[in-house]
Amino acid sequence: xxxxxxxxxxxxxxxxxxxxxxxxxxxxxxxxxxxxxxxxxxxxxxxxxxxxxxxxxxxxxxxxxxxxxxxxxxxxxxxxxxxxxxxxxxxxxxxxxxxxxxxxxxxxxxxxxxxxxxxxxxxxxxxxxxxxxxxxxxxxxxxxxxxxxxx
Numbered sequence: 634x635x636x637x638x639x640x641x642x643x644x645x646x647x648x649x650x651x652x653x654x655x656x657x658x659x660x661x662x663x664x665x666x667x668x669x670x671x672x673x674x675x676x677x678x679x680x681x682x683x684x685x686x687x688x689x690x691x692x693x694x695x696x697x698x699x700x701x702x703x704x705x706x707x708x709x710x711x712x713x714x715x716x717x718x719x720x721x722x723x724x725x726x727x728x729x730x731x732x733x734x735x736x737x738x739x740x741x742x743x744x745x746x747x748x749x750x751x752x753x754x755x756x757x758x759x760x761x762x763x764x765x766x767x768x769x770x771x772x773x774x775x776x777x778x779x780x781x782x783x784x
Contacts, residue, residue, distance in 0.1 A: 654682070654689040664699065674699060700725065716744065716753040725756075726763075736762065 655663075661671045675681050678698030680691040702713055717725065723733040733754075737743050740762030742755040 653692055655692050655695075657688060657690060660690050660692075660695060674702075715757060716755055719752055719754065722754050722756070722759070726759075 657668055657672060657675075660675065661668045664671060666674075672681070675690055675695060678694050680694035680698065682689045682691060719730060719734055719737075722728075722737065723730045726733060728736070734743075737754045737759055740759050742758035742762065744753045744755065745751070746753070
C-alpha cells in the first residue's frame with residue numbers, strides 16, 4: 634500500500650502539477666528572501682493562511698502580488714517595476730513579443746524615448762487593459778462541497 638502511494642506521489646510530481654499552497658520555507662527559497670521579509674510581503678498580499686499547527690501560503694495570490702518585484706543585482710533589495718522593456722514584458726506575461734507590442738499599443742501603455750530607440754511599457758496600464766479579457770467564473774451544476782460560494 635505504501636509503495637503504491639509513493640508511486641502515485643512520484644507520478645503526481647513528474648506530471649508537472651503545481652501546488653496551490655506552499656510553506657513559508659518553499660516561498661522564501663523560491664524568491665531567494667529571508668523568511669521574515671518574505672512574510673511581510675505575503676501578509677501584504679493577503680496570501681497567509683493560518684491553520685492550527687501550520688501556516689500555508691496561497692501561491693496564486695503570492696505570484697500575482699510579487700510579479701512586478703525586481704531584485705536589484707548585488708543587493709538584497711526588491712523594487713517594484715512600473716515600466717519594462719518589450720522583451721521583459723513578453724516574458725512576464727508569457728505572450729509572444731509581437732502580440733505584447735500590439736496589446737501594449739492598444740492599451741496606450743507604450744512610452745518611446747530617444748527617437749523610438751528605447752521603448753518602455755507601463756505595467757499598470759497594461760494590467761488594466763488585460764482585465765477586459767478575463768472570463769467570468771461559471772457556477773458548477775453540482776458543487777463539490779456545500780461551503781460558502783466564492784471560495
